[in-house]
Amino acid sequence: xxxxxxxxxxxxxxxxxxxxxxxxxxxxxxxxxxxxxxxxxxxxxxxxxxxxxxxxxxxxxxxxxxxxxxxxxxxxxxxxxxxxxxxxxxxxxxxxxxxxxxxxxxxxxxxxxxxxxxxxxxxxxxxxxxxxxxxxxxxxxxxxxxxxxxxxxxxxxxxxxxxxxxxxxxxxxxxxxxxxxxxxxxxxxxxxxxxxxxxxxxxxxxxxxxxxxxxxxxxxxxxxxxxxxxxxxxxxxxxxxxxxxxxxxxxxxxxxxxxxxxxxxxxxxxxxxxxxxxxxxxxxxxx
Ligand SMILES: [Zn+2]
Numbered sequence: 001x002x003x004x005x006x007x008x009x010x011x012x013x014x015x016x017x018x019x020x021x022x023x024x025x026x027x028x029x030x031x032x033x034x035x036x037x038x039x040x041x042x043x044x045x046x047x048x049x050x051x052x053x054x055x056x057x058x059x060x061x062x063x064x065x066x067x068x069x070x071x072x073x074x075x076x077x078x079x080x081x082x083x084x085x086x087x088x089x090x091x092x093x094x095x096x097x098x099x100x101x102x103x104x105x106x107x108x109x110x111x112x113x114x115x116x117x118x119x120x121x122x123x124x125x126x127x128x129x130x131x132x133x134x135x136x137x138x139x140x141x142x143x144x145x146x147x148x149x150x151x152x153x154x155x156x157x158x159x160x161x162x163x164x165x166x167x168x169x170x171x172x173x174x175x176x177x178x179x180x181x182x183x184x185x186x187x188x189x190x191x192x193x194x195x196x197x198x199x200x201x202x203x204x205x206x207x208x209x210x211x212x213x214x215x216x217x218x219x220x221x222x223x224x225x226x227x228x229x230x231x232x233x234x235x236x237x238x239x240x241x242x243x244x245x246x247x248x249x250x251x252x253x254x255x256x257x258x259x260x261x262x263x264x265x266x267x268x269x270x271x272x273x274x275x276x277x278x279x280x281x282x283x284x285x286x287x
Contacts, residue, residue: 003067004076005130006066006100007172008149010206013229014079019220022046022080022208023274024080024143024234026053026062030265031069033270041275041284046230048082051089059089063096065136073286080132082232085101090120100130102175106137110161111184117169125170132230135165136177138210140184143220143235148186151179159224166203173230174199174210182211183235189215193226200227208232220280231281237273244269 006022007234012222013020025047027029047066048204049059063079070077080100083211090101105113117133124131136157140265141148158178166174179191200207204227213236215223248265249257278284 001071001073002078003071004078004127005172006078006080006132006206007130009046009078010173011075012230013044013283014119014206016286017223017225018283018286019224019228019231020044020234020283021274021281022048022082023047023228023237024053024082025051025066025069026050026057028065029266029269031065035073035077036267036271036275037274037278038077038287041278042075042270042287043278043281043283043285044076044078044173044287045073045278046078047079048080048232049093049098050082050142050278051084054089059092060096063093067097067099071206078130080130082127084120085126087116087120087151091123094124094129096125097175098129100132100172102132102134104134104175106134106175107131110165111182114165114168117165117171121170130172132151132173132175133165133169133171133207134175134177134210135162135168138175138180140183140211141180141236142211143229144183149181149189149198151177151192152185156195157194157199159202162199163202163225168203174203174218175204175210175232176231180209180211182206183213185214189219190221191223193222196223196226196228206230211235213237217280221282224282233277237270237277240267240273241269263267 084090137155208230
């Protein structure tokens with residue numbers, strides 16, 4: 001199936017009110033397991049590669065893997081450079097064939113965020129690449145098992161600004177802040193769903209939620225029903241994957257395990273885990 005952009009996948013998700021997972025795809029085990037799950041459940045999927053993974057995993061090696069895997073899939077799969085913070089990296093990702101990029105200018109003053117996002121959109125749209133941008137700040141550290149964060153109200157997305165931002169920048173998806181945090185939540189997540197619904201009613205493009213690990217099943221249903229179309233999920237899956245491998249390996253010296261067996265186990269883990277998540281987002285059968 002040809003590679004698709006997040007725009008194609010998410011417009012339909014917004015109309016039909018289901019969530020599409022955007023999963024960190026940092027190695028082959030993750031990529032293979034996640035795509036198998038999407039194919040088995042006939043669900044669209046987004047494979048994300050974060051700039052934060054470089055330089056350990058070079059973009060030049062990772063992005064072509066994501067792109068190739070997405071094009072080989074039997075369901076629509078998009079690729080995205082997650083949290084691109086500079087034009088150089090974004091242009092490199094586009095040259096490496098990604099179907100979508102995220103520009104994260106959320107730490108910039110509003111007018112600067114608009115200006116930089118517009119520039120990324122101009123370059124990306126010229127070659128048919130979709131763009132996600134962020135307005136308001138999602139605090140916390142993605143993939144950090146040891147630190148916890150709480151949403152900061154003053155950094156939440158303003159619904160009126162969101163509408164202005166989308167009109168002026170022409171982005172394809174907007175990442176918003178409404179109590180969501182990267183990494184682990186401190187205490188129970190406290191999400192401002194009224195704000196989410198207000199943004200959804202004022203903004204014409206699909207909305208993206210970063211930091212979607214660790215919610216209750218009921219809350220996933222609520223965020224999707226309230227207007228989130230793209231659900232970026234990693235930390236909780238990363239912690240579950242490590243614990244699954246710990247079970248297999250046991251205490252040092254107890255089990256004789258060869259590395260390729262670890263690879264096979266990890267692929268199986270990501271396949272099973274992703275299937276459960278897809279069902280939770282209500283997008284099984286959507287592809
Ligand atoms: Zn994020």
